[in-house]
Amino acid sequence: xxxxxxxxxxxxxLVLAARGFSRMNTAEAARWSRILLGLAAAxxxxxxxxxxxxxxxxxxxxxxxxxxxxxxxxRSKPGRRSQNADTPTRTMSxxxxxxxxxxxxxxxxxxxxxxxxxxxxxxxxxxxxxxxxSRRLTEARDVLLRR
Numbered sequence: 001x002x003x004x005x006x007x008x009x010x011x012x013x014l015v016l017a018a019r020g021f022s023r024m025n026t027a028e029a030a031r032w033s034r035i036l037l038g039l040a041a042a043x044x045x046x047x048x049x050x051x052x053x054x055x056x057x058x059x060x061x062x063x064x065x066x067x068x069x070x071x072x073x074x075r076s077k078p079g080r081r082s083q084n085a086d087t088p089t090r091t092m093s094x095x096x097x098x099x100x101x102x103x104x105x106x107x108x109x110x111x112x113x114x115x116x117x118x119x120x121x122x123x124x125x126x127x128x129x130x131x132x133x134s135r136r137l138t139e140a141r142d143v144l145l146r147r
Contacts, residue, residue, distance in 0.1 A: 026142065031073075034070055038066070038070075039064065042061050045059070046061050120134060
């Protein structure tokens with residue numbers, strides 16, 4: 001009986017965590033994914049090391065710790081430029097976001113997501129588009145969904 005109660009408690013925690021995760025913007029979700037996957041890798045690596053499989057466990061634990069550090073922002077991600085403190089960060093206005101997605105007025109969430117998906121299929125880097133435009137579309141979607 002205690003295992004059943006523990007199982008339900010774990011299930012409720014997982015459902016609530018998934019619900020919160022689905023409401024995050026993409027950058028925040030990616031950050032938390034790195035932290036949680038790093039934590040899982042570090043714990044699994046530690047357990048493997050304690051069980052006598054240090055050849056596998058130690059590198060896995062080291063990788064997990066590094067992934068958590070990247071997610072927490074302790075060091076920059078490989079291949080990424082660090083933002084200069086002198087460079088001002090400009091956020092997109094609601095009007096710019098509406099114009100970029102081809103929307104007008106006060107669109108609901110479904111309209112925003114549909115317009116985003118339609119345009120993203122055309123400009124995604126895998127479809128011959130550019131990274132910059134796909135990033136701007138994602139930013140426009142996030143600005144409109146934030147409200």
